Amino acid sequence: MHAHPSRQKFIDAAIAVVREQGYAATSVDDICARAGVGKGSFFHHFKSKEELLLAAIEHWNAFTGAVFADAPFRRLADPRARLLGYVDFRIAILDRPIPEFACLLGTLVQEVYQSHPALLAACDAGMSGHIDDLVADAAAAKALYAPDADWTPESVGFFMQAVLQGSFIFAKAKNEAEVARDNLAHLRRYLESLFPPAAKKE
Amino acid sequence: MHAHPSRQKFIDAAIAVVREQGYAATSVDDICARAGVGKGSFFHHFKSKEELLLAAIEHWNAFTGAVFADAPFRRLADPRARLLGYVDFRIAILDRPIPEFACLLGTLVQEVYQSHPALLAACDAGMSGHIDDLVADAAAAKALYAPDADWTPESVGFFMQAVLQGSFIFAKAKNEAEVARDNLAHLRRYLESLFPPAAKKE
DNA sequence: TATAATATACCAACCAGTTGGTATGTCGAT
DNA sequence: ATCGACATACCAACTGGTTGGTATATTATA
Numbered sequence: 373m374h375a376h377p378s379r380q381k382f383i384d385a386a387i388a389v390v391r392e393q394g395y396a397a398t399s400v401d402d403i404c405a406r407a408g409v410g411k412g413s414f415f416h417h418f419k420s421k422e423e424l425l426l427a428a429i430e431h432w433n434a435f436t437g438a439v440f441a442d443a444p445f446r447r448l449a450d451p452r453a454r455l456l457g458y459v460d461f462r463i464a465i466l467d468r469p470i471p472e473f474a475c476l477l478g479t480l481v482q483e484v485y486q487s488h489p490a491l492l493a494a495c496d497a498g499m500s501g502h503i504d505d506l507v508a509d510a511a512a513a514k515a516l517y518a519p520d521a522d523w524t525p526e527s528v529g530f531f532m533q534a535v536l537q538g539s540f541i542f543a544k545a546k547n548e549a550e551v552a553r554d555n556l557a558h559l560r561r562y563l564e565s566l567f568p569p570a571a572k573k574e
Numbered sequence: 575m576h577a578h579p580s581r582q583k584f585i586d587a588a589i590a591v592v593r594e595q596g597y598a599a600t601s602v603d604d605i606c607a608r609a610g611v612g613k614g615s616f617f618h619h620f621k622s623k624e625e626l627l628l629a630a631i632e633h634w635n636a637f638t639g640a641v642f643a644d645a646p647f648r649r650l651a652d653p654r655a656r657l658l659g660y661v662d663f664r665i666a667i668l669d670r671p672i673p674e675f676a677c678l679l680g681t682l683v684q685e686v687y688q689s690h691p692a693l694l695a696a697c698d699a700g701m702s703g704h705i706d707d708l709v710a711d712a713a714a715a716k717a718l719y720a721p722d723a724d725w726t727p728e729s730v731g732f733f734m735q736a737v738l739q740g741s742f743i744f745a746k747a748k749n750e751a752e753v754a755r756d757n758l759a760h761l762r763r764y765l766e767s768l769f770p771p772a773a774k775k776e
Numbered sequence: 777t778a779t780a781a782t783a784t785a786c787c788a789a790c791c792a793g794t795t796g797g798t799a800t801g802t803c804g805a806t
Numbered sequence: 807a808t809c810g811a812c813a814t815a816c817c818a819a820c821t822g823g824t825t826g827g828t829a830t831a832t833t834a835t836a
Contacts, residue, residue, distance in 0.1 A: 378781075394685040396598035400826060413782050415827065471688070478743050482681050483596040485746040486673075496747040523763075527756040530744060534757045537743045538736030541680050544687035545698040554729040555736045561725070562764045580815075602792060614817045617793065 379417045379427075381407040386428040391471045395425065395483045395491075425480070426494055432476050433498040440505065451512035452567045455532075458506065459560045462536060466549040466556075474544065478537040503529040517567035528566065535559045581619045581629075583609040588630040593673045597627065597685045597693075627682070628696055634678050635700040642707065653714035654769045657734075660708065661762045664738060668751040668758075676746065680739040705731040719769035730768065737761045 385406035389398045400421050404411050418424040440446070445457025465473045477495040484491040503526075510525035539552035587608035591600050602623050606613050620626040642648070647659025667675045679697040686693040712727035741754035 376781085392688050394596070394598055396596055397685065397689065399824080401824085410783050411827090412784075412830095416781060419827095421826070477747075478740075479684050481743050481747045482684060483599065485749070486594050487599065492747065492749075499744075499747060523760065524756075527760060530753050531737075531757050531760040534737055534740030534744055534753075535733070536740065538680075538738065538740030541683050541739045542701075542732060542736055545679075545683045545694065545701060547687070547694075551732050551736075555733050558725065558729060558733040558764070562760070562767075565764075565767050578815085601790080603790090612817045613793085614795095615815065618815060621793095623792070 376417065378407070378409050378413050380431075381409055382414060382417060382424060383428045383431045386424055387432060387476055388471070390425070390428070391474055391476050391479060395480055422488060422491060425491055429477065429480075429491070429494040429498055433501060436502065440502070450516075451509040452517055452563075452569070454509045455506065455513055455563055455567070456560060458509075459532070459556055459563065463553055463556045466543075466552050470540075470543055470547070470549070473549070474540045475537060478540060499533060503533050506532055513567045517569065521566070523566070528563075532559060532563075578619065580609070580611050580615050582633075583611055584616060584619060584626060585630045585633050588626055589634060589678055590673070592627070592630070593676055593678055593681060597682055624690060624693060627693055631679065631682075631693070631696040631700055635703060638704065642704070652718075653711040654719055654765075654771070656711045657708065657715055657765055657769070658762060660711075661734070661758055661765065665755055665758045668745075668754055672742075672745055672749070672751070675751070676742045677739060680742060701735060705735050708734055715769045719771065723768070725768070730765075734761060734765075 382403060385403045386398075389402050389406050393402070400411065400414060403421075403424070404414050407414075414424075418427065440458075440461075443457075443461050445454055445461050448454045448457055477498050480491060481495045481499075484495070506529035507525050510528040514521065514525050514528075535555055535558075539555040542551040542555070543549050584605060587605045588600075591604050591608050595604070602613065602616060605623075605626070606616050609616075616626075620629065642660075642663075645659075645663050647656055647663050650656045650659055679700050682693060683697045683701075686697070708731035709727045712730040716723065716727050716730075737757055737760075741757040744753040744757070745751050
């Protein structure tokens, strides 16, 4: 329904430019220039910069959702292996330039949390939706490997995401992904210890 | 040397407003209004908004450095206890409003990493300096409790900081600190497992 | 021919930074 | 002590440029 090519160009441009510059530093003209389409068209498709970003977040959620749903690790039978596979998958992505592996939502949250409630809610919903997939695996893995542990599967999903978001910050600060790789190696080690394979209960 | 009261008002105001709104969304007028001093004075003390932020980052580093140096956990004799004490200390701070416990540097990095090299370098230096203190404890604790482990003390320091930064993002996204508390509980559990107390070698 | 899509030109508000000037010292010479 | 020269601190008003958003006209499409 929302598939007009120019509209999509604006959305793709917004995701790219905001990941590089942030929300406030990105002007509508910047987005139009990146999209290669004029401002008249912009305000024909979106009634404001904020509304474009809501659409961009929606697209981001759909796109990243599909990427992870189709990733090979998703087809592993064991939920513990899927969680570790998720981490390995994120490590593999770190080869690309920083603006391509960093998270649009994490970048946005820090800028808009006091000023744009609608954007904040959309970011929260997107991140929480992504985490839900991790939580499902964490719950299944907990039932198998750590049924009596005193942490919740939900908290494991949020922890994994927090490590990722923090790692993106350090990748940006150091302008290289190695710190992020080391961080994810620690995360992987922690997950291995949370779900000790010896304890598997059939 | 740099102790003029108006200058300090601008620095304090900048830290407060940028933690709330971010760098790009904060105007010089915003900072002057918060400081209660006029714009003429601003450009008397600082030649640009960027230069003010460099001074603000410097002040931030000195201030937070003193807070952690004076914290009770610093006086614990055992380096492992100091690392866990650091995490507990950060958990305790989470009672305050979000803009008061979030990190200025982590907020800034995401906005300036492609556009303001001087600010980025200052943020990196500040975060790395703070991490150095953790690394010193991690190195000492490793020698005592995990001398043969295959991770470095440096990577532990960065991991701790990444969890914190990621937790701030989620606190902002959910507008409450509970997620951050849960994350830090996981971090604490991981540190406990990295330095198993049973393995202490005298 | 009607409607959706786009371009160009434009506006009021806002931005970082400047200007010209005032108030308040301070310090050496008288 | 006091006067003049100078520096620091500050302010209100302004400047040139940018911003998000609008108005209007033109072009493609159905």
